[in-house]
Amino acid sequence: MPDDxxxxxxxxxxxxxxxxxDQDAETxxxxxxxxxxxxxxxxxxxxxxxxQDVPVVVLDDNDKVSFGSRAIxxxxxxxxxxxxxxxGEEMVRKGVTWNLGKVFFDERRIFDFNLLPEEGHKxxxxxxxxxxxFEKYLVDRVRALQAEGKPVEIRGLNRITHLADHADHxxxxxxxxxxxxxLEADWLIACDGAASPIRGMMGLDFVxxxxxxxxxxxxxxxxxxxxxxxxxxxxxxxxxGQSALLHKQPDNVWRIDxxxxxxxxxxxxxxxxxxxxxxxxxxxxxxxxxxxxVSIYTFQCRRMEKFRHGRVVFAGDSAHQVSPFxxxxxxxxxxxxxxxxxxLKLVLDGKAPERLLDSYDAERVYGADENILNSSRSTDFIxxxxxxxxxxxxxxxxxxxxxxxxxPLVNSGRLSVPCTYDGGPxxxxxxxxxPPRTRPGAPASDAPxxxxxxxxxxxxxxxLLAIGVEVPDTVEAxxxxxxxxxxxxxxxxxxxxxxxxxxxxxxxxxxPDQHVAARWTDFDEAAVHAALRQATGRA
Amino acid sequence: MSTLxxxxxxxxxxxxxxxxxxxxxxxxxxxxxxINARLIxxxxxxxxxxxxxxxxxxxxxxAGHHD
Ligand SMILES: Cc1cc2nc3c(=O)[nH]c(=O)nc-3n(C[C@H](O)[C@H](O)[C@H](O)COP(=O)(O)OP(=O)(O)OC[C@H]3O[C@@H](n4cnc5c(N)ncnc54)[C@H](O)[C@@H]3O)c2cc1C
Numbered sequence: 001m002p003d004d005x006x007x008x009x010x011x012x013x014x015x016x017x018x019x020x021x022d023q024d025a026e027t028x029x030x031x032x033x034x035x036x037x038x039x040x041x042x043x044x045x046x047x048x049x050x051x052q053d054v055p056v057v058v059l060d061d062n063d064k065v066s067f068g069s070r071a072i073x074x075x076x077x078x079x080x081x082x083x084x085x086x087x088g089e090e091m092v093r094k095g096v097t098w099n100l101g102k103v104f105f106d107e108r109r110i111f112d113f114n115l116l117p118e119e120g121h122k123x124x125x126x127x128x129x130x131x132x133x134f135e136k137y138l139v140d141r142v143r144a145l146q147a148e149g150k151p152v153e154i155r156g157l158n159r160i161t162h163l164a165d166h167a168d169h170x171x172x173x174x175x176x177x178x179x180x181x182x183l184e185a186d187w188l189i190a191c192d193g194a195a196s197p198i199r200g201m202m203g204l205d206f207v208x209x210x211x212x213x214x215x216x217x218x219x220x221x222x223x224x225x226x227x228x229x230x231x232x233x234x235x236x237x238x239x240x241g242q243s244a245l246l247h248k249q250p251d252n253v254w255r256i257d258x259x260x261x262x263x264x265x266x267x268x269x270x271x272x273x274x275x276x277x278x279x280x281x282x283x284x285x286x287x288x289x290x291x292x293x294v295s296i297y298t299f300q301c302r303r304m305e306k307f308r309h310g311r312v313v314f315a316g317d318s319a320h321q322v323s324p325f326x327x328x329x330x331x332x333x334x335x336x337x338x339x340x341x342x343x344l345k346l347v348l349d350g351k352a353p354e355r356l357l358d359s360y361d362a363e364r365v366y367g368a369d370e371n372i373l374n375s376s377r378s379t380d381f382i383x384x385x386x387x388x389x390x391x392x393x394x395x396x397x398x399x400x401x402x403x404x405x406x407x408p409l410v411n412s413g414r415l416s417v418p419c420t421y422d423g424g425p426x427x428x429x430x431x432x433x434x435p436p437r438t439r440p441g442a443p444a445s446d447a448p449x450x451x452x453x454x455x456x457x458x459x460x461x462x463x464l465l466a467i468g469v470e471v472p473d474t475v476e477a478x479x480x481x482x483x484x485x486x487x488x489x490x491x492x493x494x495x496x497x498x499x500x501x502x503x504x505x506x507x508x509x510x511x512p513d514q515h516v517a518a519r520w521t522d523f524d525e526a527a528v529h530a531a532l533r534q535a536t537g538r539a
Numbered sequence: 540m541s542t543l544x545x546x547x548x549x550x551x552x553x554x555x556x557x558x559x560x561x562x563x564x565x566x567x568x569x570x571x572x573x574i575n576a577r578l579i580x581x582x583x584x585x586x587x588x589x590x591x592x593x594x595x596x597x598x599x600x601x602a603g604h605h606d
Contacts, residue, residue: 395576405584
């Protein structure tokens, strides 16, 4: 079985229960923001708020990292967000960076792919890192912020048992090892996972599609000289009629997914005496491995109809759930947090109207739909649901061996990329002729600027990215300022390709979450004012 | 934007049809189904244009509706 170190990370409390002053207060203490759930999403939101001096309390009914085999792939956009939160570097250093993959069909290796990310980005297309490491780094970051005196608290073994939504605040009943207490929040962020008790308490629906299939997910510790690649099998001899995946994680841990089909005995399939021979067949008789964790999952794609309900805002798996093919769960949840936090801060500071938060709903529902679409398509390819869909799937795979053209049709999970909020309520002007990839609503594309990476220079405030156009140091509209970030148009050809196209210069209004709000080919103060108002819900 | 060609466009229509049948000669249903699926994919890639492909799917579906 796993060595002590691995065992320890699951068993050591990360945020052990401690009595809080709130438990001894005469009347319920009110906090500006309470987050329920210290998973990846709740922690990311808490860090972002605390960094910006918004007091935040995180409650979790557990006190440890998430159990077992969960997320392993973290995509470039999330790494950029983590950089902004101050913990990207550790994760990239610990994580496994890879870009090669192999696809097998039956007994044949049908093709290799190189997912070579484009040049000119600070961060790789993605890294593999166990979710428990990911969460641990986030908690470390919270501890560092606390040491700097930032207003953030994680309360372990604090379970929400009841919630009452009043017009301008939320009242919570919290249970602890020392008994219950009450708490109030101006705003509540529900990051309490796919089974969200808060959703249940509020009687809200979570509808979508269940994929009638079971997957055995095993993490094994193995000293193997398999290359650092993603191997995906369709219909392999060791798992006939089903699929399989092998992917490397740090610390010699390997992720194995085996599709099992629908009518199986889950308890039976999970037993080591059943699992080990299966893995032996897959990895070869010589492979020496130990099981770290084995679980069986059924996947679903579903979302809430709306993510904002008055003073309660849902983020992450509580709001939407996807199958893991394409690594869009935690990744999109981190984007939820990032989308929400700057808006919530402006509302709390009285600088933007509450309806700015409705744009969170609009933009992230749009993002969730895109993720659900991609993840459903991958699942439909991997696990064909009818005879005809299997015939087409196999036809694609047979063709792919000899024909390049068929390879893009092979869908064993698409790389998670952030969505562009096309038609989003905060988007302002666009200028014809500028490159489509940086249109309003798009996340910033990284590029070298001659003075470091663009991503490192974009902060978490409104910025006026001026490339070869004169702009003032700040432009202000109704108390919200956009700060100039000047870059030379000839600083780097990749920057020009991504932000200028054929234009000699451009001005981009960047949102605090590094999405493009509006853009022009010259500077017009009145136009920037209008775009700032649009981007803050005041248009 | 291109549109699907719906007027006769195959040289030697009888010859093409004979080739199509010959392709399936002596095959069982599973083999034939697989060949048909591959053929659709090869042709679809040759066409490429998503608009034309949508029209083709529409045309294939509509022709089967007799009620
Ligand atoms: C096999 C598998 C593979 C995956 N692979 C990937 C991947 O490669 N990439 C990726 O991005 N995603 C992946 N995911 C998805 C990812 O694990 C989830 O999307 C992610 O954990 C969601 O984070 P969250 O913070 O929203 O919720 P969770 O991580 O579920 O956290 C919810 C938290 O809320 C707490 N809580 C619940 N109820 C209460 C209550 N009443 N009171 C207080 N606290 C409460 C829980 O204790 C928990 O800590 C995978 C998932 C699985 C199962």
